Amino acid sequence: MEKQVRPVFTLELGHKILPGLVTIGKYDGTHPCLTAATNTDKVLIHSPHRKNTSSVGKIIQSESNKEIAILNINQAITALVTGLLIPNEDKDILIIGTPTNLLVYHVHDNKDIFYKECEDGVRSVTIGTFKNFKTPVVLVGGNSSIHGYDHKGNDVFWVAIGDMITSMILMDYDKDDTNELIVSSEDYNIRILKGDKIVTEHNETEVVSGLIALPDQKFAYSVSNGTVGVYEKDIRLWRVKSKNFAVAMHEYDLLGQSSTQLITGWSNGKVDCRIMKSGEVLFKDSMCAGVAGIVEGDYRSMGKTDLICVSTEGEVRGYTTTKTMTGGNSSVEQNTIENLLSQKQALLMELKHYENNVKYNSNASNETESYEASGVIPSNTRLQVVVSTSNGEKGQKPRIELYICTNNSTIIKAVIIFAEGIFKDESHVIHPETSKLSSDMLIPLYLPRDNPVDIHLKALIGYPSSIQFHVFEVTKQLPCFSMYAIKDALDAANKPKGHVQFRINERLQRICMWINQNFIFPTEIEVESEPNLVVNIQCLRDNTDLIMEFEISGKVTLFTDNMFLAADLIQSLSGYLKLENLESKASFVQEESNLKHLMQKLSDIQEARLKLDTDVADRLGQIRNLIIRAEDSRINDVKEMMDHYHELNKVNKELINGYNIKTQNYNEGIETMKKINNIIQKASRLRVGQNSAVMINHCRNAIKNNNIEGLIRIIRTGEL
Amino acid sequence: MELQLSRVDYTVVGVANKNCVRLLTGSTPKEPQKVAIADSEGILQVFSVKKDDIQIHFKTLPGPKISSLKISGTTGSSHDKVFIAAGNEVKGYTKKGKLFLVFDSGMTENIHSMCVLGNELFLCGKHVYNHFRDCKDVGSYLCGDIIVDVIAFYMVKTRRLTSLIACEGRMIRVLEHARVTASMEVESSPTVLHVYEDDDSKTVLFGTIDGKIGILDVEGLQGFRRWLISNEKNVGPILCIDSYDMTGNGAKNLILGRQDGNIEIYYVNVHDNMDSTCLIFVESCNESIVSLQCGIVAGQGYDEVLAVTYSGRVFGLTTQVTDANFDGSTGSYVFSNDTSMKISKLKADVEELQTKINKERERYQNSTLSNSFMDLSAISLIPVNYTLILDRKTATYVLILEVPTPIDNILIECNLKVKLLDVEKNTAVISYSETEQSGKNSQLLATYRCQVNTNCIELKIQTTEGEKGILQAYVSPVLQPKCSRILQFDLKALSLHYRVNEYDDTNRPYSDLKLTGTFSLAEIHNWIGQCLPEVPEKPQINDGQLFFQSSLVDTVLICAYKKGEAEFKSDNITTLCILKEILSIEATKKKTKIDISLNLNDDCIDHVLKIIEPKLFEHQTCLRDRELNQALNELDIAEEENVKYLSERYRALLLKNKELEEHFRKYPDYLERIYSSIIDLYISYNKLKGIQAGRHKINQIRINLENNYSYHNIISIFKPEIID
Structure with missing residues (x-):
C-alpha cells in the first residue's frame, strides 16, 4: 500500500490549463514563476514573489489576481519551454511555439529575442547544449524535422525525422560529457541522435507522447495508449500500461530516499510516485481534474525545491520531500502482514489444487460424474503452435498463419492473443461457435509494420461441455520481417527496378543466419554450392517482390521498389553484423521522381501562400474602408449604410473562404514537407554510421539551395 | 468522518460465506472475546487474539461446506455454544470444542440459513422452512420463492415467538407456528435480515441487493415502513449487518458490509424519521465483506469490527490506536516486538508452504510429461462469486465478479449486441476484439487485463431489448496451474424490465396480447421466464399474476396467466411486440399450437x-x-x-x-x-x-x-x- 504525503501548498490559478503545456522559469534569475498555456490561447505567468506590479508591453496584468500575468498569443500554443539561452545571463528565457511560429521572449526585459516563422511548424521545443555548439541552442521539433537555432536566431542545425516530433530531451546518454538528443515521433519511434548520427532506435507500439531524462543514463517515456516505461541505455527496465495515459512525468525525491523517484501525472488526475528501477508504486494521490503538468521549483522561498502539480482546471498542489508520513502510523507493518497473508492465501489455494488433483487421480476409477464437465483433461495434453506464412490461396488475403492444435480429443474453446501494436487494441480473441469447436485452429495474423512482435497466446483447453478450462500459455516472437514469404525463382523481366548496393565483408553463413532469424521460411536457408546466395521473396502486404543477392565477393544487392523496406533491411543486417559504417549506392527511380514532384509541389505551395497573404492584406484594407464608410453613412444616409454592410458581409465571406484555402494550402505544405523529409530520412537509413550523418549534412545544404538534382544525387550515392 | 479505526489483519481461512463468523460472549464485558469462524472447506475454528498473535482453541477437520454459524446458549447462561449447519445436519460445539450435538434435520434440501434461539432452531433450505424445538419438528413451510435469510425473535409486546424469512422475490414473510401471518412486499430483493435492539424495542432491518437498508414494521404487521439508508451512490449489495455502539455514546450504530468491499458505519435513529442517517466511517477493502460482527477481539476494552472477506481474510477495524513505531533518529520504521514476531512467523509459514508447493509443482509437471493415458489433470473448480443486477436509474446491468485469488484476465463474450461501459474504479485495461459479422457468432468479444492484486472486478453492461442471448465470462486467475472458469448469464429479451409488486395505475391506457392454446401452466410460466428477468422458478400458487416495469421508459407490463390462457397488458406497444415474437418462437420450439390475438389501443x-x-x-x-x-x-x-x-x-x-x-x-x-x-x-x-x-x-x-x-x-x- 502507499505511503501518505500531503501537499504543502495548494492554490487555484482560475484558468483552464492545457495538458502538457506547463513549465516554470526564473525570469529574473532568482524567483520561479509557474508558466502555463490556457485553453484560450494565452500564456499565464504566475509570479507570487514579485514585488512591483507593472504592466508593460505584451504582458497584461490580471485584474482579479495580482499574481497572475497574461500573455496573449492568439494562436494555438503547441510548445512552452523555459531555459537559459543567452550566454552569461542567469535569467530564464520563455519560448513559445505555435503551429507556425516560434517566439523566444525575454520576460524580465520584456523583449523579443527573436520571432521566427517555422514552415515545418513547432510541435516540441527543448533548450540546452548540443553537439559542438559553445552556447545553448533552441531545438525545435516540427512536423517532420528538427531545426536548431542559436540565441540570435541563426539556423544552426537540421535533421529530418520523417514524422511529427512529439517530444525531445537533451541528456548525456553515453556518459561522454556531451548531450545526446532523444527524439520521439508519431511513427512510434524513439531515436537517439549523437550530432547528426542516429545511435539507437527503439520501436514502441503507439505514438510516444512524452520523454524525460533521468539520472544514470536512464530516460522515461510515455505512450498514448497508457504505457509508461523506463529505458536504461538500450534496455527497457520496465513498463506498465493503464487505461488512462500519462500527461506529465518528472523526477523528484518525494519520499526522502537517497535517489529520486519518477513522478507521473495521469489524464484522470492521478499522480503517482514510482521507483525508477522497478516501476513499483510508492505513493498515489489524485487531483480533481486531469493533470496538466508537473514541475519543480522553490515556490515557498525555502531554499529547497518543491514538486508542483498543475491540473487542467487550474488547481496547483505543491509537494515536498516527506520523510515522516502523516497518518496511518502502523501502515508499514500492516502492509507487510497483509502482503504475507495474501501470499499465504495464494499458496494454500494452489496447494489445494494439487492435493485435489492427486486425490482425483487415485480415485479416478470410482468417479461417477462425467469428468468432461468439470474440465478434467488427460495430463499429457499438449498444445502445439506452428507459425507459417501464406501467400493467400483461394482469394484470401496473404497473411501469417498461426496453427495450433492439441494432441488428443480435447478441444480449443477459445484463444486470446495478447500482443501490442498489431491489433486494434492489445488483444485478439478467437471464440468459435459451439458447433465448430475442434482440437485445432488456424489463426490468421496480419502485421502492419516490420517490427519484431511478441505474441502471448492463451488457449482454453477442455471439452465442449466443460465449465472450467485449462489455460495453456505460449509466447512466440514473430521476427522483424514476418510478412515476407519465399518465392520460386522469378523471371528476370519482372525483377524490381529499384535497388541498393553495398559491400560487406562477412561469410555467407552468417548472412544465412541473419535471414533465418528475421524471416519465417518453411525451411532454413543454407549456402549451397553456388558461389552467390540469391533469395527471392514476396511481400505479403502488397505482393511486391524482393530479391536479395549476396555475392561471395561481399557485394550485396537488394532489389525492391520499396526504399523503406531496403532501409529497414540494411539497418537490421548491419545491426546483426554489428557494422559501424556502411556506404551504399541506391537507385529508386520511383522515389526519385516522387521527390522531384514533391519539391516542385512545395515551391508551388509556397508561391501560392505568398499570393494568398497579399490577398488577405488587400481584403483587410477593403474592410477598413467599408466600415468607415458604413459608419459615416449612419449619420448621412441610412440606406447606404445597409449597402455598405452588405458589401462588408460579402468581403468577410470572401475572407473566410480565403482563410479556408490558406489552411488547406498550409496543411498540404506540411504534408508535402513531411513526405520529403520522410524520403530523406529513409535514404539516410540506407547508410550506417558516419556515412549516414554525412549524407544528412549534404541534404541540408541541398535543400537550403533548393538543389533538387543535387538532392537526388545525394540519395543515390550518399555524396554531393 | 467522526470515527478513526485502524485495520489489523489476523489470519486467513478458506473461502467464506454469509453468516460464517461470530464472537463468543466473554465471561466479563470488555474482556477480549473468542472468535468462531467456519468456511466452505468445512473447517470450524475458534480462536482468540493475544498480543497480536492468534491462539487457536480448536479446529475441526475439513468436511462438507458450512453454510451458517450461530452462537447460542440456554436462556440465562452466557452465549457460548457454537452451532454450525452443513449439508442437512446441524452440529453443536461447546467453546472448548466438545461436540455435544449432531442433529440430522431430515430435510430434503441442504441447509442454507439457520437461526438458533435458545432451544428453538430454525432451518431454511432453498424453498423449505423448518422449525424445531428441542430437535423435534414442530412445523414447516414450503415457499415458492428462494429463501435467502431467516431470523427469529420474541415480540416485545406479545412475547410471541416470531420468525421472518427474506425471499428473493421481493417479499419478506412473517411466520408464527410455521404459518405465514403477513407477507411484506419490498421494492427490491432483500439479501439479509437483522434485528436492531435498543433499550426495550426491537426493529427489524433488511438489506437489499441494490444496497439499501429498510425498516419493517413487524409488531404492527404494517410491512415496509421506510428506507433507513437509501442508495444514492449505488454501491454494491448489502451482505451483512450488525448493530453496535462503536462511538461509545450509548447509541447503537449500524455497521454494514457490502459486496464492493466497503465497510460502512452509520449513525442511525430507527424511531424518528426526521433524524437523518449519517455516515461516520467507511473503509474499502476491494473484496466483498461476507460477514462481520462487532465486539472486543484483540485489545481489552477496545471495540472493534471483525470482518471476513469472501476469500477468507479475517481482519479487524479497531478503535485501539496502534503504537507509532516510528524511530525519529533514523527516520525509519521499527517493528514492535509483537508484530515482528507475527511477521517472522508468517514468513516462516510462507516459506514452508513455498517448499511444499515447489515439490507439488514438480510432481504435477512430471505428470504432464508422462505418456500414460491414465493420468488426469483435475483442478478443482475455481469458486467465483458473482452478481448481475439491473441498476434501474441508468437502465444498465452491473456485473460483479470475485475470485478468492487475484485475477489475470477476463474474457467477455456475448451473442447479442451489448455495450460495455467504463467503470471508474475498475483499473483493468479493456481491449475489444473484432468479431465476425455473419451468423450467430459472438457480437462482443472483449478482454479485461487486470492490474496486480485485483480480486474483484465490476463491469457495466448496457443491453437493448428485443432479443434474448447469453453473456459468457471466462475468468482466469493468476494462480498456477492456470485455469479459466466459464460463467453464463442469460440476457432476457425484455432485459430492462424489473419486477414490481405494485405500480402506478392511474390513467394508463393498455393494449393487450392474448394467448390461448394447449399449454400447461408450467410451460407458459417457463416461456415468460425466457422473456423477463426475475421470474420465480416455480409458478406462484395462488395469484398467477406478475407485474413489471421498464427501467428505461417507466412503462408497465402485467402478465396474468393460467393453464391454456395468458393475457399480457402493457401501455408500451414495443414490449408487447417483443413478447409476441419471443412467445411464438418458444411455442414453435415446443410444437405447441397457440393463438395470439392482439388488441391495440392507439392511446x-x-x-x-x-x-x-x-x-x-x-x-x-x-x-x-x-x-x-x-x-x-x-x-x-x-x-x-x-x-x-x-x-x-x-x-x-x-x-x-x-x-x-x-x-x-x-x-x-x-x-x-x-x-x-x-x-x-x-x-x-x-x-x-x-x-x-x-x-x-x-x-x-x-x-x-x-x-x-x-x-x-x-x-x-x-x-x-x-x-x-
Whole structure:
C-alpha cells in the first residue's frame, strides 16, 4: 500500500490549463514563476514573489489576481519551454511555439529575442547544449524535422525525422560529457541522435507522447495508449500500461530516499510516485481534474525545491520531500502482514489444487460424474503452435498463419492473443461457435509494420461441455520481417527496378543466419554450392517482390521498389553484423521522381501562400474602408449604410473562404514537407554510421539551395 | 468522518460465506472475546487474539461446506455454544470444542440459513422452512420463492415467538407456528435480515441487493415502513449487518458490509424519521465483506469490527490506536516486538508452504510429461462469486465478479449486441476484439487485463431489448496451474424490465396480447421466464399474476396467466411486440399450437410519448447546456470583469460544469437510447398493424427528435390520419 504525503501548498490559478503545456522559469534569475498555456490561447505567468506590479508591453496584468500575468498569443500554443539561452545571463528565457511560429521572449526585459516563422511548424521545443555548439541552442521539433537555432536566431542545425516530433530531451546518454538528443515521433519511434548520427532506435507500439531524462543514463517515456516505461541505455527496465495515459512525468525525491523517484501525472488526475528501477508504486494521490503538468521549483522561498502539480482546471498542489508520513502510523507493518497473508492465501489455494488433483487421480476409477464437465483433461495434453506464412490461396488475403492444435480429443474453446501494436487494441480473441469447436485452429495474423512482435497466446483447453478450462500459455516472437514469404525463382523481366548496393565483408553463413532469424521460411536457408546466395521473396502486404543477392565477393544487392523496406533491411543486417559504417549506392527511380514532384509541389505551395497573404492584406484594407464608410453613412444616409454592410458581409465571406484555402494550402505544405523529409530520412537509413550523418549534412545544404538534382544525387550515392 | 479505526489483519481461512463468523460472549464485558469462524472447506475454528498473535482453541477437520454459524446458549447462561449447519445436519460445539450435538434435520434440501434461539432452531433450505424445538419438528413451510435469510425473535409486546424469512422475490414473510401471518412486499430483493435492539424495542432491518437498508414494521404487521439508508451512490449489495455502539455514546450504530468491499458505519435513529442517517466511517477493502460482527477481539476494552472477506481474510477495524513505531533518529520504521514476531512467523509459514508447493509443482509437471493415458489433470473448480443486477436509474446491468485469488484476465463474450461501459474504479485495461459479422457468432468479444492484486472486478453492461442471448465470462486467475472458469448469464429479451409488486395505475391506457392454446401452466410460466428477468422458478400458487416495469421508459407490463390462457397488458406497444415474437418462437420450439390475438389501443402511443417526454427534455437540455458550457469556457471567463456581462443563466451554467460532466458520465448515450425507444415504438406499432415501417419515416422521426422535438410533430408521424 502507499505511503501518505500531503501537499504543502495548494492554490487555484482560475484558468483552464492545457495538458502538457506547463513549465516554470526564473525570469529574473532568482524567483520561479509557474508558466502555463490556457485553453484560450494565452500564456499565464504566475509570479507570487514579485514585488512591483507593472504592466508593460505584451504582458497584461490580471485584474482579479495580482499574481497572475497574461500573455496573449492568439494562436494555438503547441510548445512552452523555459531555459537559459543567452550566454552569461542567469535569467530564464520563455519560448513559445505555435503551429507556425516560434517566439523566444525575454520576460524580465520584456523583449523579443527573436520571432521566427517555422514552415515545418513547432510541435516540441527543448533548450540546452548540443553537439559542438559553445552556447545553448533552441531545438525545435516540427512536423517532420528538427531545426536548431542559436540565441540570435541563426539556423544552426537540421535533421529530418520523417514524422511529427512529439517530444525531445537533451541528456548525456553515453556518459561522454556531451548531450545526446532523444527524439520521439508519431511513427512510434524513439531515436537517439549523437550530432547528426542516429545511435539507437527503439520501436514502441503507439505514438510516444512524452520523454524525460533521468539520472544514470536512464530516460522515461510515455505512450498514448497508457504505457509508461523506463529505458536504461538500450534496455527497457520496465513498463506498465493503464487505461488512462500519462500527461506529465518528472523526477523528484518525494519520499526522502537517497535517489529520486519518477513522478507521473495521469489524464484522470492521478499522480503517482514510482521507483525508477522497478516501476513499483510508492505513493498515489489524485487531483480533481486531469493533470496538466508537473514541475519543480522553490515556490515557498525555502531554499529547497518543491514538486508542483498543475491540473487542467487550474488547481496547483505543491509537494515536498516527506520523510515522516502523516497518518496511518502502523501502515508499514500492516502492509507487510497483509502482503504475507495474501501470499499465504495464494499458496494454500494452489496447494489445494494439487492435493485435489492427486486425490482425483487415485480415485479416478470410482468417479461417477462425467469428468468432461468439470474440465478434467488427460495430463499429457499438449498444445502445439506452428507459425507459417501464406501467400493467400483461394482469394484470401496473404497473411501469417498461426496453427495450433492439441494432441488428443480435447478441444480449443477459445484463444486470446495478447500482443501490442498489431491489433486494434492489445488483444485478439478467437471464440468459435459451439458447433465448430475442434482440437485445432488456424489463426490468421496480419502485421502492419516490420517490427519484431511478441505474441502471448492463451488457449482454453477442455471439452465442449466443460465449465472450467485449462489455460495453456505460449509466447512466440514473430521476427522483424514476418510478412515476407519465399518465392520460386522469378523471371528476370519482372525483377524490381529499384535497388541498393553495398559491400560487406562477412561469410555467407552468417548472412544465412541473419535471414533465418528475421524471416519465417518453411525451411532454413543454407549456402549451397553456388558461389552467390540469391533469395527471392514476396511481400505479403502488397505482393511486391524482393530479391536479395549476396555475392561471395561481399557485394550485396537488394532489389525492391520499396526504399523503406531496403532501409529497414540494411539497418537490421548491419545491426546483426554489428557494422559501424556502411556506404551504399541506391537507385529508386520511383522515389526519385516522387521527390522531384514533391519539391516542385512545395515551391508551388509556397508561391501560392505568398499570393494568398497579399490577398488577405488587400481584403483587410477593403474592410477598413467599408466600415468607415458604413459608419459615416449612419449619420448621412441610412440606406447606404445597409449597402455598405452588405458589401462588408460579402468581403468577410470572401475572407473566410480565403482563410479556408490558406489552411488547406498550409496543411498540404506540411504534408508535402513531411513526405520529403520522410524520403530523406529513409535514404539516410540506407547508410550506417558516419556515412549516414554525412549524407544528412549534404541534404541540408541541398535543400537550403533548393538543389533538387543535387538532392537526388545525394540519395543515390550518399555524396554531393 | 467522526470515527478513526485502524485495520489489523489476523489470519486467513478458506473461502467464506454469509453468516460464517461470530464472537463468543466473554465471561466479563470488555474482556477480549473468542472468535468462531467456519468456511466452505468445512473447517470450524475458534480462536482468540493475544498480543497480536492468534491462539487457536480448536479446529475441526475439513468436511462438507458450512453454510451458517450461530452462537447460542440456554436462556440465562452466557452465549457460548457454537452451532454450525452443513449439508442437512446441524452440529453443536461447546467453546472448548466438545461436540455435544449432531442433529440430522431430515430435510430434503441442504441447509442454507439457520437461526438458533435458545432451544428453538430454525432451518431454511432453498424453498423449505423448518422449525424445531428441542430437535423435534414442530412445523414447516414450503415457499415458492428462494429463501435467502431467516431470523427469529420474541415480540416485545406479545412475547410471541416470531420468525421472518427474506425471499428473493421481493417479499419478506412473517411466520408464527410455521404459518405465514403477513407477507411484506419490498421494492427490491432483500439479501439479509437483522434485528436492531435498543433499550426495550426491537426493529427489524433488511438489506437489499441494490444496497439499501429498510425498516419493517413487524409488531404492527404494517410491512415496509421506510428506507433507513437509501442508495444514492449505488454501491454494491448489502451482505451483512450488525448493530453496535462503536462511538461509545450509548447509541447503537449500524455497521454494514457490502459486496464492493466497503465497510460502512452509520449513525442511525430507527424511531424518528426526521433524524437523518449519517455516515461516520467507511473503509474499502476491494473484496466483498461476507460477514462481520462487532465486539472486543484483540485489545481489552477496545471495540472493534471483525470482518471476513469472501476469500477468507479475517481482519479487524479497531478503535485501539496502534503504537507509532516510528524511530525519529533514523527516520525509519521499527517493528514492535509483537508484530515482528507475527511477521517472522508468517514468513516462516510462507516459506514452508513455498517448499511444499515447489515439490507439488514438480510432481504435477512430471505428470504432464508422462505418456500414460491414465493420468488426469483435475483442478478443482475455481469458486467465483458473482452478481448481475439491473441498476434501474441508468437502465444498465452491473456485473460483479470475485475470485478468492487475484485475477489475470477476463474474457467477455456475448451473442447479442451489448455495450460495455467504463467503470471508474475498475483499473483493468479493456481491449475489444473484432468479431465476425455473419451468423450467430459472438457480437462482443472483449478482454479485461487486470492490474496486480485485483480480486474483484465490476463491469457495466448496457443491453437493448428485443432479443434474448447469453453473456459468457471466462475468468482466469493468476494462480498456477492456470485455469479459466466459464460463467453464463442469460440476457432476457425484455432485459430492462424489473419486477414490481405494485405500480402506478392511474390513467394508463393498455393494449393487450392474448394467448390461448394447449399449454400447461408450467410451460407458459417457463416461456415468460425466457422473456423477463426475475421470474420465480416455480409458478406462484395462488395469484398467477406478475407485474413489471421498464427501467428505461417507466412503462408497465402485467402478465396474468393460467393453464391454456395468458393475457399480457402493457401501455408500451414495443414490449408487447417483443413478447409476441419471443412467445411464438418458444411455442414453435415446443410444437405447441397457440393463438395470439392482439388488441391495440392507439392511446398507448400518446401515453408513451408523454411519459418519455420529460426524460427527453431533461437529457436534451443537459446536452445543450454542456455545449453552451464548453462554448462559454472558450470565452475568457476567468476575468471577473467578463463574467459580469453574462446573463444570469449563463453565469449559473458556468458553475454547473462538473455536474454536467457527472451527468454524462452516469448516463452515457442515454439520449440515444431514448431516441431509439421512440423509433422502436414506431416500428413495432407499424409491425403489429402489419405494415413495414419505411426507412424514410424513421429518418424523419430521428430528425424531428434531434432537432425540433415537439409532441405534435412526432405524433403526426405516428398517426398521420389525425392530421387529415
